[in-house]
Amino acid sequence: MLLKRINGRSLQEALSKVEKECGKNALLIETLETSRGVTIIAGRQEQVLAKAKRHKPESGARPGNWTRGFAQLAEAASASGLSSTLLRAIENALIGTGVHLDRPGDPAVAGISARILKSLIKAETLGDPAYRVTAFIGATGVGKTTTLAKIAAAAVRDRDETAAIITTDTYRIAAVEQLRAFADMLGVPFEVAFTPMDLRRAIQRHSEVDRIYIDTSGNGPFDQQAIYRLSGTLQGSDPATVLCMSAASRRVDADAIFKAFSSMQIDSAIITKWDETTAPGEVLSLCIEQGMPLTQITNGQRVPEDILPACPRALAEHMIPQAKKADEASQ
Ligand SMILES: Nc1nc2c(ncn2[C@@H]2O[C@H](COP(=O)(O)OP(=O)(O)OP(=O)(O)O)[C@@H](O)[C@H]2O)c(=O)[nH]1
Ligand SMILES: [Mg+2]
Incomplete structure (x- = not known):
């Protein structure tokens, strides 16, 4: 029994x-x-x-x-x-x-x-000191940048914390400028890190702020080289890493993403796009079966509104x- x-x-x-x-x-x-x-x-x-x-x-x-x-x-x-x-x-x-x-x-x-x-x-909270420096990682287009923006806004506006935003996603200038504009609107410093050394230095420069949020470029599950590069970029700075996974992905694809990113240290997961599927339980089940703590659920495109803490009771119900x-x- x-x-x-x-x-x-x-x-x-x-x-x-x-x-x-x-x-x-x-x-x-x-x-x-x-x-x-x-x-x-x-x-x-x-x-x-x-x-x-x-x-x-x-x-x-x-x-x-x-x-x-x-x-x-x-x-x-x-x-x-x-x-x-x-x-x-x-x-x-x-x-x-x-x-x-x-x-x-x-x-x-x-x-x-x-x-x-x-x-x-399992649930954890991003307000925990272990998440002072947090990188958002995951597959392309799952909502990493949007989720970072929602979380940074909550830290600065709701919890009155100081924050800085750093991006290592330098592939698209428009995306960098969009995040810079968001940081300006929030009144927090913004940095672009091209190399692992840039990242380390940017983190050191903001040693006084309560929270540092790092945006990263999306990586497909079959591009292991890109995931190794990402891992190398973050390694020297040792941020907490949060894997963003779309609730709308099929279980078989979510398994592949999880496996590919497991070559890195993952501290917790955020399930994004909960609003885009009738079967969010597929990705939720993966996290539970893997013993992966959840921190947030996102359920829409609106920044900063569409995000909730991952509450085990609400998820179970x-x-x-x-x-x-x-x-x-x-x-
Ligand atoms: N419906 C819905 N859309 C979302 C959610 N989160 C993000 N999006 C949308 O998904 C699209 C991609 O979001 P991004 O934040 O750019 O995703 P990303 O992971 O940073 O993308 P890359 O940097 O290109 O890998 C945007 O149109 C967002 O508005 C969500 O919870 N629900
Ligand atoms: Mg992005």
């Missing part, structure tokens, strides 16, 4: 038992008050995913082949792009929570499934909307 019921006389006691049995990154699915104290339903995060990744469907079986109590949810979530690996992980983890999987209609299935999915999504409805109905 992937999930266990762990009892304690108090919340504190139950939580420390959970940590002992399931580790620091335990999946906490549900906390219930009982007459004897507290019961927590929890499991080991890595086990939930690892078991589903090992699962190979029997030959001839339908792709889903879900239990009757899970089939409807699985079909809806897979239409939103959620992978069968993650759905299998959720279904496996549901065993042991007491929900009915042998027949359709148990209202608890959606809520608990969303909580399991939420616990599998987007994939499993029945969970939100059940939650609202119970309130």
